Amino acid sequence: MDKLFDKLPYDDLEGIQFTHMLGGAIGIGLILFLGYFFTLHSFTNEEFEKLVKQREEAERTLKRYNSKIAERGLVAKNMSRVKGQFEAYINQMPDQDEIPGLLEQIAEFGKKRNIRMVELTLQEGEISDYYKEIPLKVEVSGELWVTLDFIEYMQNLLRLVSFENLILQGRDVDNRIRVSGTNSNFLNTTLTAKTYSFISGAENRGPKKKEPAKANKPARKRSGH
Numbered sequence: 001m002d003k004l005f006d007k008l009p010y011d012d013l014e015g016i017q018f019t020h021m022l023g024g025a026i027g028i029g030l031i032l033f034l035g036y037f038f039t040l041h042s043f044t045n046e047e048f049e050k051l052v053k054q055r056e057e058a059e060r061t062l063k064r065y066n067s068k069i070a071e072r073g074l075v076a077k078n079m080s081r082v083k084g085q086f087e088a089y090i091n092q093m094p095d096q097d098e099i100p101g102l103l104e105q106i107a108e109f110g111k112k113r114n115i116r117m118v119e120l121t122l123q124e125g126e127i128s129d130y131y132k133e134i135p136l137k138v139e140v141s142g143e144l145w146v147t148l149d150f151i152e153y154m155q156n157l158l159r160l161v162s163f164e165n166l167i168l169q170g171r172d173v174d175n176r177i178r179v180s181g182t183n184s185n186f187l188n189t190t191l192t193a194k195t196y197s198f199i200s201g202a203e204n205r206g207p208k209k210k211e212p213a214k215a216n217k218p219a220r221k222r223s224g225h
Contacts, residue, residue, distance in 0.1 A: 090198045092159045093131065093159065093195070093196050093197055093198045094134075094158060094159060094195060094197060095197060095198075096132065096134075096197045099122065099134060099195075099197070102157055102158060103120060103122065103136070105157060106120065106153075106154055106157065107120060109150065109153050110140060110142075110150060113142065113146050113149065113150060114142065114143075114146065115140050115141070115142035115146060115147065115150055116140060116141040116142065117139075117140055118139040118140060118141060118188075119137055119138065119139035120136065120137070120138055120139075121136070121137045122134070122135075122136060123135045123136070123137055123192075125194070127199075130198065130199060131196045131197060131198050131199060132196065132197045132199060133194060133196055134194065134195045134196065134197055135192055135193070135194045136192065136193040136194070136195070137192055138154075138189075138190070138191050138192070138193055139188070139189070139190045139191075140188075140189050141186070141187070141188045141189070142186070142187065142189075143186055143187070144186070144187055147168075147187050147189050151163070151189075151191075154193060155193075158193065158195040159195070161193055161194065161195045162193075162194045163191050163192070163193055163194075164191070164192045164193075164194060165190070165191060165192045166189075166190075166191040167189070167190040167191070168187050168188075168189055169187065169188045169189075169190075170186070170187060170188075
């Protein structure tokens with residue numbers, strides 16, 4: 001350390017004023033400060049821009065996530081609504097095991113209302129992917145308002161039901177058919193009541209795929225000799 005101080009040019013330093021030395025020191029300090037400032041400023045800007053981009057990306061991700069949550073909630077709500085409608089619709093369909101008991105109730109109601117049951121038979125219906133069609137052939141004789149009451153009772157009893165081939169024919173009490181059917185409220189009624197029974201477990205199966213129609217092979221033409 002002594003040798004280092006011995007090498008300093010003291011003679012030259014004596015000619016330099018203190019203010020010059022102070023100014024030089026301030027200048028060097030200012031250069032170092034500016035270099036540090038711009039280096040730090042550049043690094044800070046890069047970090048800041050990086051953080052801004054990360055924040056924007058996080059906000060976009062959050063919006064997408066919230067949108068997915070909202071869509072999921074809407075889908076779940078719609079699924080719950082459709083499921084409720086589906087179950088309510090199924091509850092309107094009588095079970096196949098209920099049909100014999102329902103026929104007995106219909107016949108018993110007709111007896112109580114003085115309706116002559118000419119025919120009440122269960123016919124074979126079509127089977128779809130999800131339900132089975134149950135047609136009932138009905139023919140009764142009775143007064144007009146009693147007959148209408150009977151039809152309403154049958155509709156409420158079978159719940160989901162449609163009526164087809166309805167024929168109302170005026171008759172007098174001694175079964176002689178009148179031409180116009182007027183001046184009498186005694187009717188002979190024939191109809192087909194169709195109800196539908198849901199096939200258990202059908203909701204877990206997809207609809208049957210229709211097989212593509214086979215193309216007819218063109219007939220070969222015989223060459224004449």
